Structure formats: C-alpha cells, structure tokens
Amino acid sequence: MKVRVRFAPSPTGYLHIGGARTALFNWLFARHHGGKFILRIEDTDAARNTEEAVRVILDGLHWLGLDWDEGPLTPEATGPCRGDYGPYFQSQRRELYMDRVQDLLRAGHAYEKDGAIKFKMSREPVIIEDLVVGEIKRQLTDREELDPDFVIVRSDGQPVFHLVNVVDDIDMQITHVIRGEDHISNTSKHLALFRAFGVTPPKYAHIPLILNQDGSKMSKRDKGASLTTYQAEGFAPEAVVNYLCLLGWSPKDNREIMSREELIERFDLPQVLRHNARFDYQKLVWMNGEYITRMAPDRYYELAVHALAHAGIDTNRYPLPYVKAALDTCKEKIDLFAELPAFAGFYFTEALSYEPEAAQKEFTPENRPRLARLREAFAQLDTFDAATLEATLKKLAAELGVKAGVLVHPTRLACTGRTAGPSLYHLLEVLGKERVLQRLDRALERMG
The missing domain is CATH 1.10.10.350 (Arc Repressor Mutant, subunit A)
Known part of the structure; x- marks a missing residue:
C-alpha cells in the first residue's frame, strides 16, 4: 500500500503552531514511507475564508520546507510544490460533493429537512481503531441520543466539513489521516460516511494536543501560537521543524538536535506519544541558538543578511568579505537572528548613536x-x-x-x-x- 496523507487547513486567519505540527507529521510520515503528501485547502466557508489567510498558510509551509506532491496543474502555482502543482481548493470541487450527496439520498443514507440535508447516523457505538490512541469506543452523547443525525449540506446549499472531508479522502485515496486529538469526535461521523459510501476508511492517527507550559489550551493570543511569530522573530526554520517534532514524538534515545534527514529516517507513528505536549518557548530559543552555532556558513550568512535587511540594514553597500567577517563574530553569541540588527548593526553604519x-x-x-x-x-x-x-x-x-x-x-x-x-x-x-x-x-x- 502506497502511503498517501494530506494536510487540510482552513484559511481563516493564521497558521496555528498545532496546524504546522500536523502538517509536519504528515509530511515526515509520507517522506519516511516514500509516499505522497497532499495539500488541501478547506475553504468551503466563504464567509470566513480570505485569500490573505491562504497566502499565510502557503508561506508558512514554504518557510518550513514542507513540499507537497500533487494537485491541480496551474501556471500560477506558488510555494514549495513539486512541479507546477497548486493545492487543492475545496471551493472548486462543489459539483463532486453534490454528486456524492445525491448518492446518499438515493441510497436512503440522507434526507432533506428544513432546506438542509442531513446524514442518518447510526445509533450504535462506533469503534475507532486509532494508531496512536488505541481502540476508542465512541458512544453517543445525551444530546446526540435525541438526534444523532448531522447536517452535510446547509440550507444555503453549502456542503459542510464532514461531507467534503470524507469525499476528498475517498477521491484522493488517502491511506492515513493524521490529525489532532480534538478531531476524535468527528471521526465517528466520518467512519459512518465511509461505510455509507461503501469505501474502506483510511487509518486514523490522532496526535496529542499542544498545550501551554501551565497545561492550558494554547489560544491564538498565547506567545508562540502563530507560525508567523517564528518567521518574524528570527528563528531558523530547521530549528522550528526540529522542535515541533519533539512536541508529541520521541526518537526514544533522548536525542534532541536532529537534521531534517535524520527526522525523515526516524519518524514513524509508533513513536508518537499518547500524552499532550507542553510548549516551552525558552527551550525553542535555546535550540535555535544551538542551530545557529552549528549552522553551515553559507546558510548562516543567508539567514543573517535576511534578518538585517528586514530591519532596514543594507549589507550590499559593504564588501562581501567584510560582511562575512562581521557576521562571523556574532555566530555563537545570538540565539535569534532578530537579535542581529541590535547586536551587529554598528558594522553597517557610519552614524553611530551611543547608549x-x-x-x-x-x-x-x-x-x-x-x-x-x-x-x-x-x-x-x-x-x-x-x-x-x-x-x-x-x-x-x-x-x-x-x-x-x-x-x-x-x-x-x-x-x-x-x-x-x-x-x-x-x-x-x-x-x-x-x-x-x-x-x-x-x-x-x-x-x-
């Protein structure tokens, strides 16, 4: 069986660090097994989605170095895709979803009510054979006991998450669904839909959540919740990738600093931990400093010059050997590239100001x-x-x-x-x- 996985974010504002880790785990799993990694933008909710949010997702994946393997061919395709593939957009696949809805209606698995279309959910417990969590027996809640059926097409004609998620996984032949533990309640609905379509479902692996240091759920207001924080504050993407791997996965030998090649070689689902991960910003800063110290010179110069340029410091006005020599004096002294403008800016100005x-x-x-x-x-x-x-x-x-x-x-x-x-x-x-x-x-x- 050829491994096929997907990352399916909703473009509703920013790329959460949990979403970035989900993308990374899927990408590593695909690369480890020689499979395919697919990017799918879940943009059926037109009222909440924006083009800017899509750009944030693509830029974030590009920054992390997560390339996807297939999608619609487009001359406008951007990002780290292979060839000229763009991501799949669910908003462009509506006819496919509605055809599947008709199949459900004809087979008696769905019905119309109040202008919407609902799926007939089984009243029996659903067993989820999860590759990380183990066997999960999903009972109906008291509220679901009264009406376990759920909407798959809203009254405005828009197909909803549960339907499009399953239809896309069928059409794209997804073999493994790796996503956050907060999706477990959705999985029972999705398994029921797969059965109704007469299709064997993919294998599910629900990975642990990322919490703050105090154990609280990480919200978008918490430091480090948005991937753009790391892009803006001068983190090396390879350090962020390394750290994200350790949030919910263990190589079993207590090693912490690993190259991308090592991560691909060693990553697999059996090593994903069951308990929730706690985000430690200071440890990430330390790890970034370690990466800078060990970084190959050309990569270090590339990221350093970019950080200086971002702060308005033009190193192009100085001879290249001088720039490299100046940056060499800083390499083992900083933890973040964002520190460089203040730390080394004096090299690149003739108008010093004194503290x-x-x-x-x-x-x-x-x-x-x-x-x-x-x-x-x-x-x-x-x-x-x-x-x-x-x-x-x-x-x-x-x-x-x-x-x-x-x-x-x-x-x-x-x-x-x-x-x-x-x-x-x-x-x-x-x-x-x-x-x-x-x-x-x-x-x-x-x-x-």
Whole structure:
C-alpha cells in the first residue's frame, strides 16, 4: 500500500503552531514511507475564508520546507510544490460533493429537512481503531441520543466539513489521516460516511494536543501560537521543524538536535506519544541558538543578511568579505537572528548613536586621556589583528596602572555605541584600522 496523507487547513486567519505540527507529521510520515503528501485547502466557508489567510498558510509551509506532491496543474502555482502543482481548493470541487450527496439520498443514507440535508447516523457505538490512541469506543452523547443525525449540506446549499472531508479522502485515496486529538469526535461521523459510501476508511492517527507550559489550551493570543511569530522573530526554520517534532514524538534515545534527514529516517507513528505536549518557548530559543552555532556558513550568512535587511540594514553597500567577517563574530553569541540588527548593526553604519547611560558613565573627563593614549597606540600598529590589539590594550592598561576593563568599556562604546556585543578585539579587527581610529576620534571629540 502506497502511503498517501494530506494536510487540510482552513484559511481563516493564521497558521496555528498545532496546524504546522500536523502538517509536519504528515509530511515526515509520507517522506519516511516514500509516499505522497497532499495539500488541501478547506475553504468551503466563504464567509470566513480570505485569500490573505491562504497566502499565510502557503508561506508558512514554504518557510518550513514542507513540499507537497500533487494537485491541480496551474501556471500560477506558488510555494514549495513539486512541479507546477497548486493545492487543492475545496471551493472548486462543489459539483463532486453534490454528486456524492445525491448518492446518499438515493441510497436512503440522507434526507432533506428544513432546506438542509442531513446524514442518518447510526445509533450504535462506533469503534475507532486509532494508531496512536488505541481502540476508542465512541458512544453517543445525551444530546446526540435525541438526534444523532448531522447536517452535510446547509440550507444555503453549502456542503459542510464532514461531507467534503470524507469525499476528498475517498477521491484522493488517502491511506492515513493524521490529525489532532480534538478531531476524535468527528471521526465517528466520518467512519459512518465511509461505510455509507461503501469505501474502506483510511487509518486514523490522532496526535496529542499542544498545550501551554501551565497545561492550558494554547489560544491564538498565547506567545508562540502563530507560525508567523517564528518567521518574524528570527528563528531558523530547521530549528522550528526540529522542535515541533519533539512536541508529541520521541526518537526514544533522548536525542534532541536532529537534521531534517535524520527526522525523515526516524519518524514513524509508533513513536508518537499518547500524552499532550507542553510548549516551552525558552527551550525553542535555546535550540535555535544551538542551530545557529552549528549552522553551515553559507546558510548562516543567508539567514543573517535576511534578518538585517528586514530591519532596514543594507549589507550590499559593504564588501562581501567584510560582511562575512562581521557576521562571523556574532555566530555563537545570538540565539535569534532578530537579535542581529541590535547586536551587529554598528558594522553597517557610519552614524553611530551611543547608549545614553553608558555614554554618561564611560565618556568621562577621567577616561578621555586614557582613550586618547589608546588611540595613538592603535595608530602606530602595522598589524591590526585581534591578538595584536589585545596585547596593545593590555600593555597600555599596565602602563597606566589600571585594569584592562577601564580601557575596554569606553573603547567598545566608542566603536559600537553599545556596552555589549561581539568580542572587542575581533570586532576591532573586522572594523579595520581606519574605521576604528575615526570612531575613537569621534568619541574623544564628544568627551571634550
């Protein structure tokens, strides 16, 4: 049996982190088994769906690197699809759904009531053989006991989720449905529809929910609930993919940092955990920092330059070797690429502004002659590398009878405008002799 799975989001606002993880689990399962991953946009509710929301979904999947394998051929297809496939849109498949409704009506499985069409639901308990949860016996609730039948076409003629979901799974030959545990109540209805159509249902795997750290359900207002948060705050998509895998899945050897190739090789449903996962934003930040530290240079430069450009910093005005050398001093110092504009922005501007409190503390009359002496010592150097700069500063500090920090702090402020940042001696080497002397001159002028 060739594995065929799908991700079927509703474009109603944003891509929830739970939805992103569902897409990821489906994608990994398909890639692990050499199967197909299908993207299907459930947009039958025209009043709630927007084109912008569709774009958010496609952009999010593209950012995560989740490509889909088939769909309608279209010259306008966008996103990480294979070939020129766009996603399936349910709004374009209405005739197929209505044909199936007629089949149900003719077979006596559905009936019209108050302008709508309802499906005749079995009064017996439904058994769900779930690949993650195990066997589930779904009894009718007290409310369903009174009327277990459910609407499949609204009075306005629009087919509803339960119907289109099942029809699409039949037409697209879906073999496995991997979705959140909150869909279990829907699955009994869907199994009944499959039986009514005379079709063997796919295998179901309901994955655990993602909760906040305190155990509460994650709402769209909670930090980290929207995938766009990670795109905006400078996370590496590969780190987010890695972390999302660990929310409800375990490789069984306590490993946490894994490449995409390793995840594909190791991911399967038997390792999906039964209990709900708790989202830890700080752990994700830590993992992102680990990814940055281990990242291949070209990938690091790509994401770093993008983050700087997003903040309005144009690195194209500087020689490429200079840009790379500047970014190299930051690689093991940041956890998020969004930190780079503040951390490294001084490399890419000639109009420094100083932190006010730091300037008041460091740019003092007492420090001026010391900084002037250091400026002259730097000016006399023929070799302007980190080791020489460090030795020069420490030698002068000894001559002045002060600790090195007395010179380090005003020098850092003069050359970066900040009190924290990359290693001082390495950043001075990258800035170069001419630029360092100019910045020291400007600081000395400010100090009077």
